[in-house]
Amino acid sequence: MNFGGYQQQQQMQSGLNMSMAEQELEMVTTLFNNIVDSCHRKCIPPKYHDNELNKGESVCIDRCVAKYFEVNMKVGQKLTAQANQGQAMM
Amino acid sequence: MNFGGYQQQQQMQSGLNMSMAEQELEMVTTLFNNIVDSCHRKCIPPKYHDNELNKGESVCIDRCVAKYFEVNMKVGQKLTAQANQGQAMM
Amino acid sequence: MNFGGYQQQQQMQSGLNMSMAEQELEMVTTLFNNIVDSCHRKCIPPKYHDNELNKGESVCIDRCVAKYFEVNMKVGQKLTAQANQGQAMM
């Protein structure tokens, strides 16, 4: 049936868009969570002397986030370059 | 159509209940798995001298589980208090 | 309705096959990812002197993968033996 086929096609298209939007959201969340974890490890010593972030910790967090974004971009570029050279990866 | 609407509503309600029950099950499983991991790290030294739990390890596990539950409750209370003060968190 | 029941049964059967195939794929992927992580930790020192695998690292990887498979099999056998003895596990 034509109408059914059209509907199904729309649903598949819609499913594709959904899955892309979900994937993008998933990527951003993972990136955020990894930065929280990584910068906590790098900037907040596990001896807790008080319950505020001190000056040094705050500055460290700012730089840590900026550097993580830079690393994320560079690794992405390297992977893209590798993929374009046709080197397969699992 | 009324009937369809009612059915759909029931399905959504049912979906909601399911998702809440699934979420509760998910929470309990995550808590259990985290306790297994954490108390294994705290109580079982990675030099394995035999294949039984000795007295010290057994007592350590019992206290570790009790303490983990206490921490879980306290952190939950702190997060709730924070949320009620209207402090947003991502 | 008979026809509907048959269809539903087929779908459930089909869902079961799918879920088994998905589960098998999931298992193999998890095993691969865990080996990549574990053998990277065991064989590649985090001081990166160049961007090639040297001889020692390469041989280490080969043996590490073989040993991981052996451990995977042995642990599986032990778990099966335990399960057959009727010892419950969560």
Add this chain to the structure above:
Amino acid sequence: MDFSGLSDNDRGRMNAYIEQKQMKDFLRLYANLVDRCFENCVNDFTSKALSSKEDTCLTRCVDKFIKHSERVGLRFGEQNALLQQQQQQQQQAMGGAPPQ
């Protein structure tokens, strides 16, 4: 857990969900156990086969971990029962009827 709020149909789906979850949890435990015992017991890569020392370590690692998990399971059940009891008492103390 209390599933009395669910319809028969939902309870059926919930049971199917739980069954699938148990399989998934078992596979997760299995992978986790392999990874943990490999990490702790295998550190010699001068050979391709497990040494007898490594093999002994593995057996102990698996046995101890299973016993550890079982003991955690027992204590977990007790603590969880205690917690639910406290929550019920709190609800009754506040004069509220328990949720249907």
Add this chain to the structure above:
Amino acid sequence: MDFSGLSDNDRGRMNAYIEQKQMKDFLRLYANLVDRCFENCVNDFTSKALSSKEDTCLTRCVDKFIKHSERVGLRFGEQNALLQQQQQQQQQAMGGAPPQ
């Protein structure tokens, strides 16, 4: 994120998805925070109850982590905005129309 490419129907489902995801993310954060603070603050198993020293450590651990997450959130938003700005400029420099 830009969801303008989605139909109304999809946007509704996307919102439901996001809501469910937020709940899941919150539970993940909660479990993560408990695990991290237990790991850092609780190391004495000669008693079954938390000591006052452990309790103080826990409070600081939770407070600091929340403030840490909030600060990372602010910087993350800035960096993300910067990134999208750069990508738009790049697309315009290449003479390409932005994707519809």
Add this chain to the structure above:
Amino acid sequence: MDFSGLSDNDRGRMNAYIEQKQMKDFLRLYANLVDRCFENCVNDFTSKALSSKEDTCLTRCVDKFIKHSERVGLRFGEQNALLQQQQQQQQQAMGGAPPQ
């Protein structure tokens, strides 16, 4: 893996599933690689930009990890083939017909 037990319809869905899984696995690998190389190479927070030393470390970390993954992939395939061969021989030795 052997999907001959699946219907045509299921095989189609399985392929869609695999495709989605590959995308997910790639994104997981990407995030994992970023995290690992950031962890190993970036330790100086007196500046906001990557130093040339950190940048060199990153390049090597990524290159080595990719080569490592590829080598593991080769050995993994061999070991997996070996395992399936052994399982088939075992089944035949036990006089059983292979599962349809």
